Amino acid sequence: DADVTQTPRNRITKTGKRIMLECSQTKGHDRMYWYRQDPGLGLRLIYYSFDVKDINKGEISDGYSVSRQAQAKFSLSLESAIPNQTALYFCATSDDVITGELFFGEGSRLTVL
Amino acid sequence: GQSLEQPSEVTAVEGAIVQINCTYQTSGFYGLSWYQQHDGGAPTFLSYNALDGLEETGRFSSFLSRSDSYGYLLLQELQMKDSASYFCAVEDSGGYQKVTFGTGTKLQVIP
Secondary structure (H helix, E strand, C coil): CCCEEEECCEEEECCCCCEEEEEEECCCCCEEEEEEEECCCEEEEEEEEEECCEEEECCCCCCCEEEEEECCEEEEEECCCCHHHCEEEEEEEECCCCCCCCEECCCEEEEEC | CCEEECCCEEEEECCCCEEEEEEEECCCEEEEEEEEECCCCCCEEEEEECCCEEEEECCEEEEEECCCCEEEEEECCCCHHHCEEEEEEEEECCCCCCEEECCCEEEEEEC
16 A cells, blocks of 8 residues: 555546545654646645644645644645646655655646536 | 756757756745656656765766755666656755645757
């Protein structure tokens, strides 16, 4: 089983619908992240969390919200999806205070029609 | 804030050496990392430079010059499986250590 698991892996939805992407990890890491990937734009940080009580906005948090339900679970929500939120979303974890190495899930591909 | 720029595409011949550059503007960072991502896959960590200079890990080496705001990833003895996207990234030193990625370079290795 993967150390960082994302569900769903693929989702097609309509404009205005609420969507939740879930991430769970078995690595025991405190830090968790949500990134969005679009062609030519690299990986852009949406939200990050260093523990259950610590949640921070990244560079593109507008239109998104998150919930850290437990150390192992970090969910990303789109309250009212819009077409320009169509992208590949990655969850990542880290616990390396030296290199900050990130461990990524396999990604969730979201299409908003 | 952090801004990291990379060439969008690079093509190189199997068995050759290729260098992927990363120039950055940052408000402070702990070190420069590199990640590899194959099409359809998740990014995976390759290397990290905390100090100026060259770090070698097998066929891959990574370099950092803080005075020049510049780093690069060097891939030697290229193999077809090295065809992938490569991203540089910095870990912010502004208290929260969030990780910001560059725009990515798609490497195509040709026979």
